[in-house]
Amino acid sequence: MCDTCGCGHEHKVIDVNQSLLKANDEAAYANRKHFNEEGILAVNLISSPGSGKTTLLEKTIDALKHEIGIGVLEGDIETELDAERIRKKGVPAVQLTTGGACHLDSMLVHKGFHLLKLQLKGKRLDVLFIENVGNLVCPSFFDLGEHLRVVLISVPEGHDKPLKYPKAIKTSQALIISKSDLVPHFDFDMEKIKKDALSLNPRLKIIETSAKTGEGLNEWINFLIHRLHR
Numbered sequence: 001m002c003d004t005c006g007c008g009h010e011h012k013v014i015d016v017n018q019s020l021l022k023a024n025d026e027a028a029y030a031n032r033k034h035f036n037e038e039g040i041l042a043v044n045l046i047s048s049p050g051s052g053k054t055t056l057l058e059k060t061i062d063a064l065k066h067e068i069g070i071g072v073l074e075g076d077i078e079t080e081l082d083a084e085r086i087r088k089k090g091v092p093a094v095q096l097t098t099g100g101a102c103h104l105d106s107m108l109v110h111k112g113f114h115l116l117k118l119q120l121k122g123k124r125l126d127v128l129f130i131e132n133v134g135n136l137v138c139p140s141f142f143d144l145g146e147h148l149r150v151v152l153i154s155v156p157e158g159h160d161k162p163l164k165y166p167k168a169i170k171t172s173q174a175l176i177i178s179k180s181d182l183v184p185h186f187d188f189d190m191e192k193i194k195k196d197a198l199s200l201n202p203r204l205k206i207i208e209t210s211a212k213t214g215e216g217l218n219e220w221i222n223f224l225i226h227r228l229h230r
């Protein structure tokens, strides 16, 4: 007898969210094992739309493409635009379009990784960047098998975002405060955002960056290289 709607039928309750997350976690485990076996550092970039993920990748590729092998999986709901931006930099990129879903999942990353390997044509891959769908909520709940999760919050979004979107902060190892060149134009409290973020995750590495002035980009690159060699 149904207790929920009182309709008189027997309903079987299936927790769809739980089984989806379980399938995701299993595929994430397999992805991580696969990346480990091939000595690849996988980096998952998450943020709201437009915080500067692709721009940061473009700057990172400019700085590192002659030193290490880079490949990119680009997550978006629609279009190939971000993958095209990355390819223009001379780096292989696979666009993963979710067709509406607000996050990537590890099954899609698995498929994308195999497509990327075809583009690599045997070239070495050291760092796999996965740019998630622009969203500060859903991607936080899905392990993709990455080793490093980096969340970006840009200055125009406001310093209150860590407290309002704690899961993204708690599950990341690094916070990039992007568009620091815009601080003079916004009521943005840099000390407060850092204090709030560290109160949620004391081990978080925080880097202020600007793709316009170049501030913090060296620190970001050094952090990445350190993680690659760890």
Ligand SMILES: Nc1nc2c(ncn2[C@@H]2O[C@H](COP(=O)(O)OP(=O)(O)OP(=O)(O)O)[C@@H](O)[C@H]2O)c(=O)[nH]1
Binding pocket: 047, 048, 049, 050, 051, 052, 053, 054, 055, 056, 082, 133, 134, 135, 178, 179, 180, 181, 182, 209, 210, 211, 212
């Ligand atoms: N002023 C300033 N603008 C920036 C900076 N980084 C990125 N932008 C601009 O912000 C806009 C969005 O940047 P993207 O890199 O496309 O952002 P994204 O996070 O990849 O966006 P989605 O993939 O749509 O989620 C572009 O117009 C960039 O030029 C920065 O450091 N300073």
Ligand SMILES: [Mg+2]
Binding pocket: 053, 054, 055, 082, 131
């Ligand atoms: Mg992008």
